[in-house]
Amino acid sequence: MRSLDRLTLAHLWLSFAAFAIACVFGLWQMLARSPWPAPFFTPSNYFLSVTAHGSIMAYVLPTFFIMGFGYFTAERALDRRLPLRRLAWAGFGIGIFGVAMAVATILSGRASVLYTFYPPLTGSVWFYIGLVLVVAASWIWCAIMIVAMRDWKRANPGAPVPLAMFATVANAIMWLWTTAGVGTELVFQIIPAALGWTDSVDVGLSRTLFSWTLHAIVYFWLFPAYIAFYTMAPKAAGGRLYSDTMGRVSFVLFLLYSLPVGMHHLFMDPEHSTGFKFLQMTLTVLVTVPTLFTIFTISASMEIAGRLRGGKGLFGWIGALPWERPMVLATGLAFFMLWFGGGGGLINMSYGMNAMVHNTSWVTAHFHLIFGGTVVIMYFAIAYEIWPHVAGSPANSPARQRLQLWLWAIGMMVMTIPWHWLGLLGQWRRVAQFDYTNPLIAQWGPWVLVSVFGGALLLASALLFVWNLAQAHRRPASAVDAFSFARALHEHDRAPRVLNGFGVWNVLVAVLMLAAYGFPIAQFLIDDRPAALVHRTSGRAP
Template sequence: MNRLDSRLSLAHFYVAFSAIIVAGFFGLLQTMVRSEMIVLPSYINYYQLLTAHGVLMALVFTTFFIFGFLHACVVKTVGDFSVGTRRTAWIGFYLMLIGTVLGVIMIVIGEATVLYTFYAPLQASPFFYIALALLVVGTYFAGAADIYQYNKWRKANKGQTSPLLAFMTVATLVLWIIATIGVVATVLFQFIPWSLGLVDTINVTLSRSLFWYFGHPLVYFWLLPAYMAWYVMIPKIIGGKIFSDSLARLAFLLFILFSIPVGFHHQLLEPGISHGWKFFQVVLTFAVIIPSLMTAFSLFATFEVRGRNLGAKGLFGWFKKLPWKDVRFFAPFMGMLMFIPAGAGGIINASNQMNQVIHNTIWVTGHFHLTIGTTVALTFFGVSYWLIPYLNGRVLTKRVNGLGIYQTVLWLVGMSIMSLAMHYSGLLGNPRRTQVTNYNGHSVAEGWGAYETAMAVGGTLLLISLILYFVVLIYSAFYAPKGQEEFPIGEVMDAKLKVPSFLENWKVWIGIAVVLILFAYTVPIIDMIQHSPPGSKGFKFW
């Protein structure tokens, strides 16, 4: 990659790493407050910490890292950005950065203590909602640069199958653009007019539904870049090959279809939505298991074939042949393994009767810490260990690799302790989103003290791991020996098999997605609007 495009990706990564270290510190403070180990000074509100942790970790860290990664994948596979395309991508970066800074300022000064879900009737400063809009609009500019580059390659190479990484990048962006329609609609037409005083009331059910139209595919926006590393880069790192190009593309397309029209499964206990529509969206939610199982099959087929080629015998002999001492493999693979209990927890969350057991308990928080906090974070860590040196013209040294293994193990242990305590105490009724103030006449720590202490212990290990990660990244970016690190892109196991052309017919797949979305949401949203409380000034039907 040329230096100009490398700087673009690096700028995104530096913001992402800054966000995660601050978010980690706030997360530890939260656990210590809940366990009554510390008392916050009067000028800090617990819910400010909660909001900052969620926004910085779930939105800022992930979004900046993902777009830095996607830019690198596109440039590496379909060619350097032109001056105009690169300028568009930089505009996106600065809009995202301005939105991030403005949003964090609002949280710090106490004008946006609304959590990362910003549920109404909690109200923030209009500047917080404007900040969210700037962040999303910035991603549109960044995504436009990548999609334009992909289309440019296809026009110059008519009849040829596009590089798998570029295809996956576009699939991720298609999912993101369709999904953000919901959050853009609720921010622009509901929250901003409401926070500015242009309307007196807000349709709470509609705002939450539009948020979760975005909120669930947001999880797959986090996951698909991790899947890109699993499908394409891990095979190269272990010395194997991609099991199937066509299967990988189909899995990504199915994620677009099945991950967007499913937001109601986050609202199973909310009024204002009929049980029939909730049932329909739960069915679509469980359909997303299909591409997940396709991914698991493909990846473990790659591992087994590679192990057999190295002489592995027996049912699980190939497991021993994997490069466990290579952090580029070890960190993402640990993320894959932790996705198994994370997926099982997701099935429970989306199941009507079981959801009633864990609804609004800290079990749900534990689930998020397994998905984004473990699966996604560990994969992104593993990618950054080789990508940061690559972009800076340096190499991944043996010492950094060893420290990366330790950092990964620390993260695994800390997150396992924390998430296990969250899941188990959630089954006992431990509430989420709470401070240590009275809950049914008792403090949180009084009822679940041992579990809260375990969370604080896990959070401490996580912060230590983050500090180690941050130090290692600084060394890798600026002080590691100069050289050329590998950008691992795997080859297909059977390159003679032609990828079906319909897999790149975007009009068809986007059309199917739109039909599913319209079917799942049109009638419920009309009902929410028609039966909304009266009394708003202007924008009445909102």
């Protein structure tokens, strides 16, 4: 096993082990909210569980997956040794230390503030410091990705950076911008409050800073799924990528439009004017553009593969695709869930219509479907695809892999369709239990129980996933072909300079962020806004 593969494996195993544990918490939370009894139920256990589930799914699973996959991509796509390997291991060390610190604090019950923090509520400072360490580890990864691309460009002047690496660096740069919001909130507002250095928090400002991060973080999670769509799925299907340029354009658009849109999480907030809400809503609409481009390009790439395999007619190529291959199957299932999740998202971001669904189960359904469904199913497919190369032996048989993917997609639909409906009925979020003796709430009961069944399928799928990956380590190493990414239909030996680097795009991000967030943040510093007293959830002095 090459040392880089050990680095990738370490990151992925940390990510997936945490993920499986978080799925157990998730199912238990669904039981607590259902008409059925949940063992060990108390409100404090419930919010401890929500904090653990959210923090792991939002900060541990995607961050370490992206880091591990990024290291793999940097070495395989650029076909050269990863620079700064010791620093990468140091980053992993800092990250795992941060995870341990945050998780231990959550499990002690002293940080039940959910992964979105909600100051002036404050938990133990060790929770926040643990998360800051995870972010610091990810910044080390960002730096290594940027350096790796720069070194490669120096060695290959004028040559286009391979698409997989171009996208990975786009994500690294976007993540550096993204974490500025939550980082500022943690360092200047929450950690001083948790330490007892300050006794009040400007809540309007803290919500605004968190919103800076809150949309782009989701695109940070989503990038690997799109990287797989463009650079892995066409090859797995036996075809070629329809257009490499369209991939570059889409990834650049994600970098641009993921950031100046976070205020769509604050539509229902009283501290911002309709003007800036409307501006950021308009920019949010533009986020659909790269996704619609991607749907087109990947469908066209799949059509090429299907026709090469003998598919005829308008839709005959779909049946001709090699659906038995996990990467192709996962791509199909991800696209299916993307239609529902994306459609729901359009309603969420629709400014006025948001009032209908804000903080109802509709929103929970939306992000479980789009992140847990579309994105995480691609994490599974990527892991299966690269496992023979990093673990030395394939994951469990393709049949077991397909079973796991189907279970996940079906479980996700069975769980989230009732949630969408319950949201429209008015079921609100973040409560530990409902009073099913109330007639209004009693009618939700059957829908809630259906969703619990979906959750059980998801937990079964998560455990099967970990089992499938573990099988590779029980088998002797087997010889595999060298890994390669999908090739484009028409390849170029040069790329336009703007689509081969990020200089000009960083300037544009800065301009957009200044326009979208300049005044909304400055208003808190110009006016003297009333601050709210700190409330310690643990009830103890810092």
